[in-house]
Amino acid sequence: MTAPHDTDARTAARTAASGAESAGLSRRTLLAGGAGLAAGLALRPARAAAGTLRVGYQKYGSLVLLKGRGTLERALKPLGWDVAWAEFPSGPPLLEALNAGAIDFGTAGEAPPIFAQAASPDLRYVANEPPAPRGEAILVPKDSPARTVADLRGRTIALNKGSNVHYLLVRALENAGVPYDAVKLAFLGPADANAAFVRGSVDAWVIWDPYLAAAERATGARVVADGEGLAPNRQFYLSRRAFAEAQPGLVKQVLAGIGEVNGWAAGNAAAVAAEFAPAVGIPAPVLKVAIDRLSYGVAPLDAAAIADQQRIADTFHGLGLIPKPLRVADAVWTHPDKA
Numbered sequence: 001m002t003a004p005h006d007t008d009a010r011t012a013a014r015t016a017a018s019g020a021e022s023a024g025l026s027r028r029t030l031l032a033g034g035a036g037l038a039a040g041l042a043l044r045p046a047r048a049a050a051g052t053l054r055v056g057y058q059k060y061g062s063l064v065l066l067k068g069r070g071t072l073e074r075a076l077k078p079l080g081w082d083v084a085w086a087e088f089p090s091g092p093p094l095l096e097a098l099n100a101g102a103i104d105f106g107t108a109g110e111a112p113p114i115f116a117q118a119a120s121p122d123l124r125y126v127a128n129e130p131p132a133p134r135g136e137a138i139l140v141p142k143d144s145p146a147r148t149v150a151d152l153r154g155r156t157i158a159l160n161k162g163s164n165v166h167y168l169l170v171r172a173l174e175n176a177g178v179p180y181d182a183v184k185l186a187f188l189g190p191a192d193a194n195a196a197f198v199r200g201s202v203d204a205w206v207i208w209d210p211y212l213a214a215a216e217r218a219t220g221a222r223v224v225a226d227g228e229g230l231a232p233n234r235q236f237y238l239s240r241r242a243f244a245e246a247q248p249g250l251v252k253q254v255l256a257g258i259g260e261v262n263g264w265a266a267g268n269a270a271a272v273a274a275e276f277a278p279a280v281g282i283p284a285p286v287l288k289v290a291i292d293r294l295s296y297g298v299a300p301l302d303a304a305a306i307a308d309q310q311r312i313a314d315t316f317h318g319l320g321l322i323p324k325p326l327r328v329a330d331a332v333w334t335h336p337d338k339a
Contacts, residue, residue: 054105060290062261065272067085099122105243111316113236114312115321128236130295131234133232135209135227135233139206141197141221156185157169157203164208167315169206190207194207241333262297269292272291300334
């Protein structure tokens with residue numbers, strides 16, 4: 001919704017470590033099924049305070065819904081766990097914070113975990129959602145002469161370094177026969193990239209939803225390529241080895257909460273858009289466009305997901321973006337019940 005080596009990412013991690021948390025969504029209870037998780041867990045014996053689960057999230061995605069309705073807090077309270085939430089602007093700083101031990105659990109797209117694993121062997125993939133390739137794209141202004149990715153040769157392209165869209169751009173250029181070094185890259189976060197795109201300082205912008213949908217609506221920007229056939233655009237849930245191994249039951253319960261909220265969201269796009277809107281700052285009708293491009297369901301990584309991640313790792317190593325080869329399978333966590 002997104003590279004740990006960036007200075008900005010390290011700064012964001014230190015900020016997250018201070019416990020800063022942005023205002024969340026209103027805690028409306030639209031999901032009756034959410035009570036099922038809390039009730040089921042409440043049947044387990046209470047125990048002395050176990051600690052605080054620190055969850056990193058971005059402004060968009062299943063964790064926003066989970067936070068907004070308080071389902072996780074109600075589920076974990078009988079077990080002695082509190083929940084602290086920390087918001088991040090993208091995946092790279094979130095995973096920098098995870099590697100630094102500032103949070104215990106978080107979510108990011110497919111590219112940031114590659115950089116995070118390169119930085120620390122302790123990163124663990126605990127689950128993923130199905131691909132949503134239409135949820136990221138390369139945009140050009142509505143009056144741009146560029147009609148294809150090949151037309152971007154020699155032009156300046158804004159993107160968030162180390163995020164999902166970084167891989168999309170690499171693949172799109174490769175597919176169009178344009179060398180990676182034949183374009184100029186402006187590494188900017190979503191807010192700065194949007195400003196640069198609107199004032200014409202860059203020729204194209206590679207971005208993910210809901211910023212993608214907002215830019216299309218606000219500026220009439222055109223998509224020259226999205227992830228279809230190029231990049232899966234999966235969302236991953238991640239933790240650290242020590243935490244996942246020490247608290248496998250807790251990780252499982254968090255994933256159960258995500259699964260419940262996903263189950264509701266899959267058939268309620270308009271309601272999801274209304275719930276996201278206050279936190280994201282994008283009107284609900286625009287958000288619905290983005291939500292309709294999402295996929296739902298949370299599950300352990302299968303062979304296809306691992307293979308897709310390995311291709312990203314190999315691509316980034318080939319470009320010199322990570323210093324050494326990675327074996328993604330080494331970072332995939334298996335719950336003890338499944339081992």
